[in-house]
Amino acid sequence: MLLKSIHHSLDELICLLDQVSDHDYTKSCEALSNATIGExxxxxLEMFKCLENGYDSGILNYDYREGNNQIQTETEFAKQCIVEIKMxxxxxxKTLYLEKVINGLGIRIQSSYYRELLYNLENGMHHQALIKIAILQFENMAVNEI
Structure with missing residues (x-):
């Protein structure tokens, strides 16, 4: 059920990206402190990629996101990344260890792949809700209820 929900959420994101031009994808939204849909x-996507990258080693650190500018500026590239993430x-x-540096001290907390998938699903839904706010500034765009 968890994987099915993630696939559904990512498919909704692809449907949204199918409707937006690269120009609108990179347009600042005042209601979101000038963030963009692309950001x-x-x-x-980078949160999911971090999880995938940490799966084999069993060590996960979300601070090691790539910061790939192409994802936030090109809708076609972002859609390709979504397909790769789904695959x-x-x-x-399996057991994973979540690493984080807080106040200069490294900590490691036991977690699991499914727990982190759930976290990424919830995080994605939160950001997709924010994307919906940005979409409202454009006419003629259909958005599913999130």
Whole structure:
């Protein structure tokens, strides 16, 4: 059910990206502190990519996101990344260790792949809701209820 929900959420994002030009994708939205749809999309996708990159080693650090500018400026590239993320989702749960540096001290907390998938799904839904706010500034765009 979790993987199905993630696929559904990412498919909704693809449908949205199918409707937006690269110009609108990179247009600042005042209601979102001048963030863009592309910036929110990049955040969603890079969180999933971090999780995928940490799966084999079992060590995950979301601070090591790539910061790929192409994801936030080109809708076609972002859609390609979504397809790759969907294909890379694993069905087998396993123990992961979430790393974080807080106040100069490194900590490591035990988690699991499914727990982090759920976190990424919830995080993605939050950012997709923010994207919906940005979409409201454009006419003739259909957005599913998030």
């Amino acid at each position: 929110h999309t990049r955040y969603i 890379g989702l694993k069905s087998e749960n």
